[in-house]
Amino acid sequence: MSWxxxxxxxxxxxxxxxxxxxxxxxxxxxxxxxxxSWTARKDTAPAPPGGGPETVPTSVNYHFTRKxxxxxxxxxxxxxxxxVLPLEEARRGLRxxxxxxxxxxxxxxxxxxxxxxxxFLGSLVQFCKQDLHLPSVSIVSNxxxxxEKWFQKYGDFLDILAVSCDSFDEDTNQLIGRTQGRKSxxxxxxxxxxxxRRYKVAFKINSVINxxxxxxDMSEQIGQLDPVRWKVFQxxxxxxxxxxxxxxxxxxxxxxxxxxxxxxxDRHSGVACLVPESNEKMRNSYLILDExxxxxxxxxxxxxxxxxxxxxxxxxxxxxxxxDEKMFxxxxxxxxxxxxxxxxDW
Numbered sequence: 001m002s003w004x005x006x007x008x009x010x011x012x013x014x015x016x017x018x019x020x021x022x023x024x025x026x027x028x029x030x031x032x033x034x035x036x037s038w039t040a041r042k043d044t045a046p047a048p049p050g051g052g053p054e055t056v057p058t059s060v061n062y063h064f065t066r067k068x069x070x071x072x073x074x075x076x077x078x079x080x081x082x083x084v085l086p087l088e089e090a091r092r093g094l095r096x097x098x099x100x101x102x103x104x105x106x107x108x109x110x111x112x113x114x115x116x117x118x119x120f121l122g123s124l125v126q127f128c129k130q131d132l133h134l135p136s137v138s139i140v141s142n143x144x145x146x147x148e149k150w151f152q153k154y155g156d157f158l159d160i161l162a163v164s165c166d167s168f169d170e171d172t173n174q175l176i177g178r179t180q181g182r183k184s185x186x187x188x189x190x191x192x193x194x195x196x197r198r199y200k201v202a203f204k205i206n207s208v209i210n211x212x213x214x215x216x217d218m219s220e221q222i223g224q225l226d227p228v229r230w231k232v233f234q235x236x237x238x239x240x241x242x243x244x245x246x247x248x249x250x251x252x253x254x255x256x257x258x259x260x261x262x263x264x265x266d267r268h269s270g271v272a273c274l275v276p277e278s279n280e281k282m283r284n285s286y287l288i289l290d291e292x293x294x295x296x297x298x299x300x301x302x303x304x305x306x307x308x309x310x311x312x313x314x315x316x317x318x319x320x321x322x323x324d325e326k327m328f329x330x331x332x333x334x335x336x337x338x339x340x341x342x343x344x345d346w
Contacts, residue, residue, distance in 0.1 A: 055318050055325060056101035059333055062289045064090060064124070065110040070142050071177040072166075074210055076238040077110065078248040083291045084115055091127055093293045093310050098128075100314040104136035104337050113145035122154035129157035136337035138162065140206060143188040144180055148195055155199035159339040162204035162231070165189050167213045168221045175212050176254075193225050202228045202339045209264050210235040210254035222271055228342065229335075230273045234261045236282055239302035275332055285327040287318070297322030 066079045085093070094105065105128050112121045121139065128137045138160035146161075165185065167173050173185045189205075196203040205227045207218070222230055235254045237243040242251035258278065265276050288296040294305035299322040306312075306320035328334070336342055 055321070055323055057097055057287050057314060057318060058101060059104040059106070059328070059337075060097055060102050060287045060289060061106045061108055062094075062293075063108050063110065064120075064291055065112060065115050066291060067114055068109055068111040068142070069114060069144060069180050070111065072208075073177045073249055074208055074235050074242055074251040074254040075177075075249050076236055076241045076251070077108075078241050079110065080241075080248065081291060084120070085291065085293065087120060087123060089310060090124060090293075093289075093308075094124070094128060094132060096309055096314050098132045098134065100318075103134060104138065105134055106138045106140060108140040111142055111145060112139060113141055113150070118145060118147070118150045122150060125154050126157045129159075136160065138204075138337070140164065142178065143185070143192050144183060146188070146192055146195075151195050151199040151201070155195075155201055158201050159337060160202045160204050160228070161192070161196055162206050162229075163189055163192055164206045164208070166207050166210070167216060168218055169216070172212050172216070176210070190225070200339065200344075202342055202344060204229045204231065206231045206233065208233045208235055209256060209261055211256055212254070214256050214260050214264055217267055219268055219271055222268075222273070227273055228344070229275050230271060232265065232268075232274055232276050233282060234258075234278045236279050237301070238298065239300075241303065244302075277331060281327060281331040284322050284324040285331055285333060287321055287323050295321035295323075 063077055065084050066077060066081055068075070068079060094102075097105070107121055107124060112118075115121065125137050125139070128134045136159045137157060139158065140162045141164070143163040143165075164178065165173075166176050166178055168186060170179075170184060170186060173179050179185050193203055195201075203225070205222065205225065207213075207230065209232060235251065235256060237251055237255060240246050242249035261276075261278060265274070268274055283298050288298075288303075289309070290296055290303075290305060292305070293308045293310050295309075295317050296303040296305055297320055298304075304320075304322075306317040309317045
């Protein structure tokens with residue numbers, strides 16, 4: 001029935017009917033084939049720029065869960081679903097990525113230690129190091145759910161653990177939302193630092209610079225903790241996540257200017273491990289997989305998902321990642337990321 005057809009097919013049928021009245025036989029056949037060929041070409045959209053068949057997923061960030069026990073006001077990967085892939089499906093996707101050239105996997109969330117009390121995460125960490133033999137396996141966590149028992153079980157398979165900490169003032173962390181109840185975020189941070197030394201895991205700190213911490217001087221505390229890297233991000237707005245009508249967070253009040261961000265960096269210029277990431281550097285220079293193993297394209301200011309690599313494979317899905325490989329390299333995305341090569345004094 002014509003009203004159920006796509007606009008292209010409806011247009012083709014109408015053209016054929018009109019031509020049948022005015023042009024007989026062979027001419028109708030030739031013209032119809034030319035017309036159908038032209039409309040088919042118009043209907044085929046080219047793959048978007050940024051990420052393509054030649055892109056190798058060297059470093060991938062897998063946000064396998066969106067659930068979190070913190071309520072950071074600027075969070076740009078919020079709990080819009082509670083979905084987590086079954087373990088075997090997640091492993092299948094990781095195999096596909098390794099076959100496509102992945103060297104580093106970073107597990108994030110949400111809070112990755114929240115699901116199955118960290119055992120789901122630990123199983124993936126062990127699988128990536130023991131079965132896939134990846135050079136680097138890392139985690140980003142808020143630190144609140146990590147136990148020494150987890151290190152004892154899975155620490156050998158983990159290269160880098162990054163703990164997010166935006167302030168060394170507990171009241172500021174409360175204002176930001178990086179807290180749960182009466183637990184001390186900073187006590188957890190120092191405790192995890194000790195465990196990383198004990199179980200030979202490289203320790204890293206991530207900080208999001210925003211209106212509440214932009215005037216803080218963290219040099220002394222970072223020096224004491226001595227992370228291998230201190231990743232300093234400028235607060236970023238993502239439509240549908242922390243900005244806009246459908247967002248679960250309203251991060252506009254956390255946003256700082258480029259000048260404010262630069263002043264923070266200048267204040268900490270003596271910190272050797274500092275790695276700065278402005279909005280420009282950050283937005284498109286990460287390969288991000290969501291909980292369904294879909295690449296997320298952030299070029300338009302929101303996260304547009306590809307099809308899942310589990311359905312179409314890595315080569316097709318990565319075409320729609322929006323990944324800027326040049327910016328990835330420029331921001332220092334490729335570094336010594338295997339703990340075996342770091343030559344750390346444990």
